[in-house]
Amino acid sequence: MRKINGLQISIFLCFFISAATLGIFGAVLTSDLLPLGGFREISIVFLSILLFYVFLIAFFRLFLKIKPLKTGDIPQNSEQETIYHIYILFFLMGFYPLLRSGFLPLPVLRALYLALGAKLGDNTYSSGLITDPMFVTVGRNCILGQWSIVTPHAIENEHLSHLPIVIGDNVTIGASSVVLQGVTIGDHAIVASGSVVPKGTCIKDNEIWGGVPARLIKKRDDAPKVGG
């Protein structure tokens, strides 16, 4: 694993502290406008947390707009590595505690993933973890099952890279399954529970895959026509 240096941590802390300050400031201002009575202080605390996350997401999007994180290998000591380290600190210190907690209602979780840059079609929900939302595209009517993990990054000792994951419409990813980087999954496909879909696997329309590592089990015979 690579080391995040002091400069990168400082840049991130500027964003983090600014978001916290703006959050508290906004919460105090808002609370003064509302007739909260004895609930004023507790409202300030909870509203601060909410607004902190709103500002943190805004800073995250702004940062990536100015310094985009590209897919592919991230060489050591490159500018892309600096961008990645600041990017990952946003997740480690801010978003993962929410995404990993299991505490957020699924519709809120979906909204959070969209805010973090995931492309999710209508009526698609994840009750698992998407580690790098901006590199993931999922079609309509999909379920990413309980504790499933969709992970476009690969950290293997000192190697580090991101490759997009693209999932079609009406796909089901079973509970506790792991979908690794560079995987494409066609419409109406199913990944069985507890499977690991290896890097770069291409699962076609209507296929059922399962196992560790996942392999083709069979074609669905009940599948509707593609696009239907």
Add this chain to the structure above:
Amino acid sequence: MHSISPFQILFFMAVYIAVIIAALGAAIYGIGGLPLGPFYSIAVLLSGLVFFFVFLLLAYRLVLAIRPLKSGVLEAGSAQETTYLIYSLFILMGFGSLMRSGMIPIPALPPLYKALGAKIGRNTCIAGMIAVPPLVKIGEDCHIGHGAVLSPHAADEVPPSIQPITIGDHVTIGIYSVILQDVEIGNHAVINSNSTVSEGTRIGDNEIWGGSPAIFIKKRA
């Protein structure tokens, strides 16, 4: 599985209640003494929660300093079994909630596991769970994936036992992998996602293992 005796539960509850009282005292008389204005109640409440975990940790370290947790078989009724069961109550009733919640930021997890007795090298990232921290040693620059479990106890055996897990430097443990007791993993090794490394396995330097049970796949190029 073990059953925890009423005496062990009583002993633990006495410690637990003493910790709660000490935490309330520190919160009310320590933090509550500050000029907090209308934020008095919420500051006392939240600092009380922090003090609770700090004092519980001190009590945990004290108990384990007097009665160290040793690896080996836990015979029914033995002193080692009692130590282990009181240790488990600390995890079940306190630290397990922190480890399992997912709400703790990942950079805060290695310090938590170190405080609980694990030996962890610098720049090692842990997004999984260490079931018995005093029996686990991890080197530098390692990456333990999301939801991975390092489990030095075998509760399914009769009698149950606890055995150490030792992991070298620059090791990657994949997402959701389970490492069982008495496993040694060499430097630069990789364990694939969703693998189960069985009891007593020895994994050499630069080896890639995967599957359930995990088998040797290849050497790293």
